[in-house]
Amino acid sequence: MANDENLIPYGKGNRSESEEREMRSRGGKRSGETRRRKAALRDTMNRLLTMQVEVEGLSDILRSDGGESTYEEVIAMAMIQKASLGDVKAYQAIMKTVGQTERSEADLEEQKIRTDRAKRARDQEIGDTDNQDENIRDFLKAMRPTQEDLDNLFADEVEEEEDAEGTEEASEV
Known part of the structure; x- marks a missing residue:
């Protein structure tokens, strides 16, 4: 468990300059790896959400209204359906998505x-x-x-x- 007694502050302690430089380098590389992994996940998610899907009964309704029946649209319709049945969290998510706020x-x-x-x-x-x-x-x-x-x-x-x-x-x- 970390506390003030077992932490070694930056620039102080028993580490040499080269050890600290190596630690910073590793941290920077890992940070870059994490950013790239998160970016790849966002790209994958965006690609998947825009894929077309067939949902019985719903896809025909979406297409008749000019939609494309993508996962994104199906999820939005599911949120609307839950909100219409009284799910307050679904309603709040919809309002947040469309940029509306409960504040005047x-x-x-x-x-x-x-x-x-x-x-x-x-x-x-x-x-x-x-x-x-x-x-x-x-x-x-x-x-x-x-x-x-x-x-x-x-x-x-x-x-x-x-x-x-x-x-x-x-x-x-």
């Missing part, structure tokens, strides 16, 4: 306001008064300037050149 728009807006307030409070606490959202808006505005912005872009330089010419004329007299 007012609840979602209130949550957004609370989150924004908490973020501002945290930024003030750590002294980060630089508002990233405003910086992003300014950057996007700079990427797509209006004609007025473009006209005013070099206005200061033109005024400086005119002042410099006036100073030059005065010195010649």
